[in-house]
Amino acid sequence: MTEDERKAPEIDPKSVPAASGRSPSGRSRRQILAMAGGLGVAGAALLASGTLFKKQGAKVVQKLQTILPLPTKALPPLPADPALTIPGLTPLITPSNHFFQIDTATSIPSIDISSWRLTITGMVKNPITLTYSDLLKRPLFELDDTLSCVSNPVGGFLVGNARWLGCRLDDLIKEAGPLASADQLLSRSEDDFTAGFPLANLDGRDAMIAVGMNGAPLPPRHGYPARIIVPGLYGYVSATKWLTSIEITRFDAEEGYWISRGWSRLGPIKMESRIDLPADGATVDKGATHIAGIAWAPNSGVKSVEVKIDGGPWLPATLGPQLSGTTWRQWWLPWDAVSGSHTIVCRATNAKGEVQTPTVADVAPNGASGWHSVQITV
Ligand SMILES: Nc1nc2c(c(=O)[nH]1)N[C@H]1C(S)=C(S)[C@@H](COP(=O)(O)O)O[C@H]1N2
Numbered sequence: 001m002t003e004d005e006r007k008a009p010e011i012d013p014k015s016v017p018a019a020s021g022r023s024p025s026g027r028s029r030r031q032i033l034a035m036a037g038g039l040g041v042a043g044a045a046l047l048a049s050g051t052l053f054k055k056q057g058a059k060v061v062q063k064l065q066t067i068l069p070l071p072t073k074a075l076p077p078l079p080a081d082p083a084l085t086i087p088g089l090t091p092l093i094t095p096s097n098h099f100f101q102i103d104t105a106t107s108i109p110s111i112d113i114s115s116w117r118l119t120i121t122g123m124v125k126n127p128i129t130l131t132y133s134d135l136l137k138r139p140l141f142e143l144d145d146t147l148s149c150v151s152n153p154v155g156g157f158l159v160g161n162a163r164w165l166g167c168r169l170d171d172l173i174k175e176a177g178p179l180a181s182a183d184q185l186l187s188r189s190e191d192d193f194t195a196g197f198p199l200a201n202l203d204g205r206d207a208m209i210a211v212g213m214n215g216a217p218l219p220p221r222h223g224y225p226a227r228i229i230v231p232g233l234y235g236y237v238s239a240t241k242w243l244t245s246i247e248i249t250r251f252d253a254e255e256g257y258w259i260s261r262g263w264s265r266l267g268p269i270k271m272e273s274r275i276d277l278p279a280d281g282a283t284v285d286k287g288a289t290h291i292a293g294i295a296w297a298p299n300s301g302v303k304s305v306e307v308k309i310d311g312g313p314w315l316p317a318t319l320g321p322q323l324s325g326t327t328w329r330q331w332w333l334p335w336d337a338v339s340g341s342h343t344i345v346c347r348a349t350n351a352k353g354e355v356q357t358p359t360v361a362d363v364a365p366n367g368a369s370g371w372h373s374v375q376i377t378v
């Protein structure tokens, strides 16, 4: 593969917002929906009253249709975010407008929801075609899941955590009836991006066709009207935005967009941890402060995070809430900063007791590994 191709999945740094932001917690679901739908106060009032709803004109009704049904299986409300009390800590949930964006699209496809269809075809007994409202009528569930780009370097910001809403992908594929000889789920977008992963990854994990993100319909830049989310897989093999078709096929017949460009066929997200506070290169005031960051260990969960300051011992950090086995956890460690220059390193251990590898790997072909370290001055 050429150098250009290897670099291709990296993104324009301008499109990567800092991974900090205001937590969406504290707002009611209805408020969030109302804002996302552009309805404002009037919309919220309409939602509160079915009779008012019926009296409104077609325009309002159309706007209201972008409001998602409630999940049949809802998650408990989010816990208090430790980021509220530890300044500089990355928020538990990444607000959608701060969520990293990676795609090959030159402009965001604008999709007419009334003519949009999702088809499931290929090596199946019963091909399926769904409209947007068919999709919304399926049982919807919520999923807290951390999505990472394979191009995320150690310590990088191409990773985000969201509460997704969608329907089960495994159920849909079961209904389509894949042939025994098929081994790949290849999804395609409105703009002809493709991503493929092993059918075997539909192993009971909560893979979904997502229609909602953080309490609102998927924002256009994150794939409206629908995208795939597969817990534990990098985006380039799974997370197709502006989804239009799913083809059940074989790896030896077809491959996703990035595979012929030298990236690995299989894309399980690697366990990683990141130091956000203090930032690399920062100058810190002497005295009481925190070392803090996030860590993720897909399909298992983070059991512990340890921090090493200069040549010292590994110190156990305090962990934030574990939303699910596939979300990041925040961690922090109080620190009495002493004058001088310091190197701080962190490492995670997953629920199976496996320690994050120190072996340094580049992002290509299947994701970066190694321990994140920062150099700071007090
Ligand atoms: N249609 C489309 N979907 C796509 C891509 C793309 O280029 N086009 N890129 C994938 C990659 S590489 C990643 S990491 C995720 C990023 O999702 P996000 O932009 O919502 O963070 O989207 C995936 N889905």
Ligand SMILES: [Mo]
Binding pocket: 009, 102, 148, 149, 150, 151, 235, 236
């Ligand atoms: Mo990616």
